[in-house]
Each structure stands twice: as structure tokens, then as C-alpha cells.
Amino acid sequence: MAASASPTLRTPSLRTSLLSSFSSKLPLPSAFSVNLRPRSVGAPRFVVLVSASLNAKPTVLVAEKLGEAGLDLLKEFANVDCSYNLSPEELCTKISLCDALIVRSGTKVSREVFESSGGRLKVVGRAGVGIDNVDLAAATEHGCLVVNAPTANTVAAAEHGIALLTAMARNVAQADASVKAGKWQRNKYVGVSLVGKTLAVMGFGKVGSEVARRAKGLGMHVIAHDPYAPADRARAIGVELVGFDEAIATADFLSLHMPLTPATSKILNDENFAKMKKGVRIVNVARGGVIDEEALVRALDAGIVAQAALDVFTVEPPPKDSKLIQHENVTVTPHLGASTMEAQEGVAVEIAEAVVGALKGELAATAVNAPMVPAEVLTELKPFVELAEKLGRLAVQLVAGGSGVKTVKVTYASSRAPDDLDTRLLRAMITKGLIEPISSVFVNLVNADFTAKQRGLRITEERVIIDGSPEKPLEYIQVQIANVESKFASAISDSGEIKVEGLVKDGVPHLTKVGSFEVDVSLEGSIILCRQVDQPGMIGKVGSILGEENVNVSFMSVGRIAPRKQAVMAIGVDEQPSKESLKRIGDVPAIEEFVFLKL
Ligand SMILES: NC(=O)c1ccc[n+]([C@@H]2O[C@H](COP(=O)([O-])OP(=O)(O)OC[C@H]3O[C@@H](n4cnc5c(N)ncnc54)[C@H](O)[C@@H]3O)[C@@H](O)[C@H]2O)c1
Numbered sequence: 001m002a003a004s005a006s007p008t009l010r011t012p013s014l015r016t017s018l019l020s021s022f023s024s025k026l027p028l029p030s031a032f033s034v035n036l037r038p039r040s041v042g043a044p045r046f047v048v049l050v051s052a053s054l055n056a057k058p059t060v061l062v063a064e065k066l067g068e069a070g071l072d073l074l075k076e077f078a079n080v081d082c083s084y085n086l087s088p089e090e091l092c093t094k095i096s097l098c099d100a101l102i103v104r105s106g107t108k109v110s111r112e113v114f115e116s117s118g119g120r121l122k123v124v125g126r127a128g129v130g131i132d133n134v135d136l137a138a139a140t141e142h143g144c145l146v147v148n149a150p151t152a153n154t155v156a157a158a159e160h161g162i163a164l165l166t167a168m169a170r171n172v173a174q175a176d177a178s179v180k181a182g183k184w185q186r187n188k189y190v191g192v193s194l195v196g197k198t199l200a201v202m203g204f205g206k207v208g209s210e211v212a213r214r215a216k217g218l219g220m221h222v223i224a225h226d227p228y229a230p231a232d233r234a235r236a237i238g239v240e241l242v243g244f245d246e247a248i249a250t251a252d253f254l255s256l257h258m259p260l261t262p263a264t265s266k267i268l269n270d271e272n273f274a275k276m277k278k279g280v281r282i283v284n285v286a287r288g289g290v291i292d293e294e295a296l297v298r299a300l301d302a303g304i305v306a307q308a309a310l311d312v313f314t315v316e317p318p319p320k321d322s323k324l325i326q327h328e329n330v331t332v333t334p335h336l337g338a339s340t341m342e343a344q345e346g347v348a349v350e351i352a353e354a355v356v357g358a359l360k361g362e363l364a365a366t367a368v369n370a371p372m373v374p375a376e377v378l379t380e381l382k383p384f385v386e387l388a389e390k391l392g393r394l395a396v397q398l399v400a401g402g403s404g405v406k407t408v409k410v411t412y413a414s415s416r417a418p419d420d421l422d423t424r425l426l427r428a429m430i431t432k433g434l435i436e437p438i439s440s441v442f443v444n445l446v447n448a449d450f451t452a453k454q455r456g457l458r459i460t461e462e463r464v465i466i467d468g469s470p471e472k473p474l475e476y477i478q479v480q481i482a483n484v485e486s487k488f489a490s491a492i493s494d495s496g497e498i499k500v501e502g503l504v505k506d507g508v509p510h511l512t513k514v515g516s517f518e519v520d521v522s523l524e525g526s527i528i529l530c531r532q533v534d535q536p537g538m539i540g541k542v543g544s545i546l547g548e549e550n551v552n553v554s555f556m557s558v559g560r561i562a563p564r565k566q567a568v569m570a571i572g573v574d575e576q577p578s579k580e581s582l583k584r585i586g587d588v589p590a591i592e593e594f595v596f597l598k599l
């Protein structure tokens with residue numbers, strides 16, 4: 001036996017492992033089977049978001065025009081395929097060769113796209129704000145991170161909203177067309193003034209609040225409706241937040257700035273147009289789908305809506321013969337809100353940085369379908385995240401075949417207050433550890449909760465406050481699987497669940513409890529757990545069987561109930577013992593049961 005050899009396995013960076021997936025899945029290891037391919041996190045078996053370690057550059061498909069500065073950033077890191085105007089079929093064909101996809105609002109990233117990617121697509125970057133053209137549920141189900149560029153085009157969109165507001169009020173577009181047609185119709189194009197009029201900003205987020213600020217500068221009385229906006233943010237710029245009905249009933253002008261969601265879809269409809277002031281004017285630089293366009297035509301014809309200025313449409317481009325587009329009281333632009341030179345360069349850089357970061361395995365600050373975790377929290381949690389995954393992985397391998405894992409309880413013991421610990425990462429990694437050894441799905445931070453739910457796996461979390469160092473975010477993590485049989489009976493605790501517990505020592509995850517037995521073995525390589533009658537020479541016997549096969553033992557630890565009674569020996573091994581060696585261990589007379597577990 002090579003005594004306490006220091007482990008040579010290297011774990012990939014935490015950031016990489018959080019968003020990575022395995023290239024192949026393995027069956028649940030059985031106690032006596034050695035027919036296991038290695039699943040060590042140290043082996044280069046991650047299909048990491050970027051296979052930089054494998055000397056292969058990732059491929060990024062840019063499906064819509066992106067600013068040069070962003071393209072340059074991408075090219076430093078990836079092969080960049082700029083293919084614009086792809087049909088849905090062409091996109092589905094290309095996507096299986098791509099690690100990331102960047103789009104604007106003109107490309108539908110449908111479920112078929114994720115299905116066609118064959119698991120290779122790891123990041124979708126939306127070069128802009130609205131992600132209504134990306135099937136987020138499908139992305140999450142496929143473990144694909146979606147990032148957007150939420151800030152760089154805010155001012156551009158707000159300025160376009162103001163441009164449409166003023167142009168509409170003064171009939172700029174109609175008058176321009178008339179003069180160009182050789183006419184001089186000064187009486188026809190008398191406008192309305194903005195000063196003193198009430199503008200209702202519908203959706204008081206980034207764009208909405210910038211529009212409000214500018215409209216106040218034009219002397220308008222600004223109110224806003226946004227069920228989720230904090231009132232003090234509105235008050236700070238002199239805007240009153242009001243209910244939906246009050247907003248639409250009192251406004252002379254309505255400016256729409258909410259996202260398109262099931263709740264906002266066609267929110268301006270016949271019923272709501274009927275509640276508006278006669279002669280109201282509407283600006284939409286949000287999304288076409290928030291207006292029932294047929295109802296808007298009716299409201300225009302009835303004179304309820306005097307004018308509308310629209311940058312966005314339910315279907316883009318809209319049909320040429322659309323009654324709405326052709327209506328003389330409607331001013332239109334072809335989704336130009338974000339289209340300034342400055343915004344496009346900003347968006348391109350913002351999305352390129354987010355996509356490259358995600359491909360490197362970093363947690364994206366603009367993730368749409370995954371938790372965003374501040375870097376300092378991530379650094380602190382790093383060894384506990386590794387511990388969490390390994391405990392999940394160990395616990396599930398202790399389940400006897402056919403048991404069906406349904407209920408898992410995780411206990412986090414810490415000296416910190418419960419709200420001082422973000423457990424989403426830990427839960428995701430425990431879920432990854434629990435599911436991956438027994439299925440063909442890969443689990444990452446994006447799809448962990450979804451995958452658990454889909455498999456009917458209920459994970460409950462409990463916080464226990466114990467004395468300890470406030471420097472440490474956690475003292476220990478315990479994973480219990482209820483209502484199952486174990487292939488290693490000693491793993492069943494007094495209360496009847498499979499129980500494993502671990503902590504972090506000097507930055508290294510350790511297993512410290514199995515069932516009711518205390519052990520202490522570092523969670524690296526693989527582990528053999530043996531239950532035996534406590535007696536002299538056991539460590540030597542098992543150690544020499546492994547030594548004969550040149551299997552390096554990294555740790556050994558024995559936990560016992562009482563001297564000369566039952567004990568559990570935990571042996572950390574760097575290599576996988578052969579089937580024969582495992583059988584010989586099982587044949588040692590004092591050994592009552594044993595299990596070989598891959599980490
Ligand atoms: N025309 C363009 O080129 C262009 C450019 C940028 C943004 N946009 C669109 O503008 C909209 C706003 O963008 P943003 O960056 O300000 O987003 P944001 O997320 O900062 O703001 C959206 C706001 O809408 C609010 N909201 C959600 N549901 C609502 C509801 N039912 N009623 C009222 N408010 C509701 C949210 O609370 C949030 O404050 C999005 O639809 C975006 O896609 C369009």
C-alpha cells in the first residue's frame with residue numbers, strides 16, 4: 001500500500017464544472033461490479049462549454065448582424081460563423097455544429113433549435129433585451145444558458161420612444177410624405193402639444209424610466225404603471241405609480257415599455273381601449289404582441305385612439321397590406337429602437353463578453369435562466385459546491401437497484417444566519433450528483449431544478465444553526481435519501497434513511513459520516529466502504545490486496561460503534577481496483593459488506 005499518497009487528480013475549475021456536462025452517462029455502479037468507466041471529475045471527460053483544454057476552439061454562430069467590436073472579441077476566443085438570414089431549417093441544421101448562438105430579435109430560437117443541437121449548444125446570447133424570441137423553457141430543459149445584453153440599448157430605445165412621441169404629435173412622418181408628394185397641407189397637419197399633457201408609462205423598467213425622465217423634460221405630467229417597480233424609484237424622478245385602469249383612463253399619451261409575457265400579451269385590447277380617454281395617443285417601442293392589433297385598428301377607426309406610433313409588431317416584418325400599417329393615423333418604424341451606432345456597438349460588446357464568459361464556464365451576470373451569483377460568493381462556496389456534488393453522487397450510489405429515489409433531504413449546518421447563505425448552487429450540484437450517475441441526462445446549474453422536478457425528485461433543504469466559525473459559510477452538509485433500500489446497509493441511519501455527511505477541511509471536501517458511522521476520508525478519486533467486525537489487521541489485509549494490484553490508497557479511516565464491535569472502514573483509492581481485487585476484499589472473513597463508489 002502506498003501510504004497516504006497525495007491525490008493527483010485535478011478538479012476542473014468550479015466555474016467550468018457548474019455549466020459543464022459529461023460526454024457520456026453511466027449506469028448506477030453496483031457494489032460488485034467493476035465494469036465501470038471512470039467518471040472522475042478529474043479526468044478530461046467534461047464536455048466543457050469550451051473544450052479549450054482539448055485544444056478545440058468553440059464555434060459561435062452569429063445569426064444576425066452584430067457590431068464589429070463584439071465580433072472581434074468573439075474571434076479572439078472562438079471560431080465565428082456569421083450566417084445571416086438563415087431559414088429555420090438551415091438554423092436547425094447548422095446548430096449541431098455550434099457551441100453558442102447569438103441572435104437579435106429577428107431569429108426564433110425555438111424548441112426545435114435546441115433539439116437539433118444534439119446537446120452541443122451551451123449558450124444562446126440575445127444581443128439585446130427582449131428574450132421573447134427564445135424558447136426559454138426548452139433552453140432550460142436542454143441545460144442551455146441564455147444570456148442577454150440588457151443595458152446597452154436602453155437609452156437608444158428611450159430616445160426612439162421620444163422620437164416617435166414627438167413625431168406623432170406633430171405629424172412629422174405624414175407631413176414629410178405629403179411635401180415629398182408635391183403637396184403643401186399646412187392645415188391638415190396641425191399637431192397637438194405635449195407640454196402639460198399626461199403621459200402614462202406602462203412598464204417602469206430601464207427604458208420606461210428613461211422615457212419618463214425625458215418626458216418630464218418636455219413638460220409632461222408623467223404617471224406610470226408597473227406592478228413590480230418600487231414606488232421610491234418612481235418618486236425619485238417625480239413619477240407617480242398608479243394602477244392599470246387609472247393609467248389608461250387618465251392618459252393623453254400611453255407609452256408601452258413592458259416585456260411580452262403571457263400576462264402582457266394583447267393587454268391593450270377592445271375592453272381596455274374602451275376605458276381610455278377619447279383621442280388618446282399610443283407609442284409602442286416594447287413588443288408588438290402587447291397590443292391586439294386588430295382591436296387597435298378598430299379603436300383608431302372609432303376615434304378612441306387618435307394616433308399610434310409603432311416600432312414593433314406582432315409579426316415582423318408585418319404584412320404589406322396590414323390595415324394597421326397603412327392607417328393614416330399610424331406612424332411606423334421597422335423595429336429601430338435599439339438601432340443607433342452607439343447602442344449596436346455596446347450591445348455587441350456586452351453580448352460577446354457574456355457569451356465568451358459563459359463558454360469559459362463563468363456564471364453570467366446577465367443569465368436569464370440561471371441563478372446569478374456574485375463572484376465573491378462563488379469563491380467562498382467553491383469547495384462546498386464540490387462537496388455538495390460528491391455527497392449527492394455518493395448517496396445515490398448507495399441506493400439499492402430498483403429502489404427509486406424520490407425524496408432527498410439536504411441539511412446545511414452553519415453558524416451564519418439563514419439568509420446569509422445562497423444554497424441554489426449547492427442544491428443544483430447535489431441534484432447533479434444525485435441524477436447523473438443514474439441517468440443519461442446531464443445536469444448543470446441551468447437545468448438542475450427542472451430536471452429534478454421532471455424526474456419526480458423532491459429535494460427539501462433545511463438550515464441548522466450551530467456554533468462555528470463565522471468565516472466559514474458552512475460547517476457541514478448532510479444528504480439523506482428517504483424510503484429506499486441501500487446496497488450498503490450500514491449507510492442507513494438510525495432514522496431509516498441513507499445518510500452521508502461531509503465537510504471541507506483545508507479547502508478539500510471530506511466524507512465524515514456514513515449512516516451512523518463516523519469516518520474521515522477526503523473525497524477524491526474513489527472510495528471503498530467496508531463494514532467489518534472491528535479487529536486488528538483489517539487495514540493491513542485490505543491495504544495489501546489493493547497494494548498487490550498497485551492501487552494507490554490515498555486515505556483510510558475507521559469509524560466504529562465500540563471497540564471490537566462493528567466498524568466502517570472508508571478507503572480512498574486513486575485507481576479503480578479490478579473485479580478480482582474487489583472480490584478478494586469481499587472474501588476477507590471479517591468483512592460483512594462492502595461497496596465501491598465512484599466520485
Ligand atoms: N424597440 C426596440 O428596439 C427595443 C429596444 C429595447 C427594449 N425593447 C423592449 O422594451 C421593453 C422594456 O425593456 P427594458 O429594458 O426596459 O426592460 P425592463 O425589464 O428593464 O423593464 C420592463 C418593466 O416592465 C415591467 N412589467 C412587467 N410586467 C408588467 C405589466 N404586466 N404591466 C406593467 N409593467 C410590467 C417590469 O416590472 C419592468 O419594470 C421590452 O419589451 C424590450 O424587449 C425594445
Ligand SMILES: O=C(O)[C@H](O)COP(=O)(O)O
Nearest residue numbers: 104105127128129130338
Ligand atoms: O429587445 C430589444 O433589445 C430590442 O427589441 C432590440 O431588438 P434588436 O436587437 O432586434 O434590434
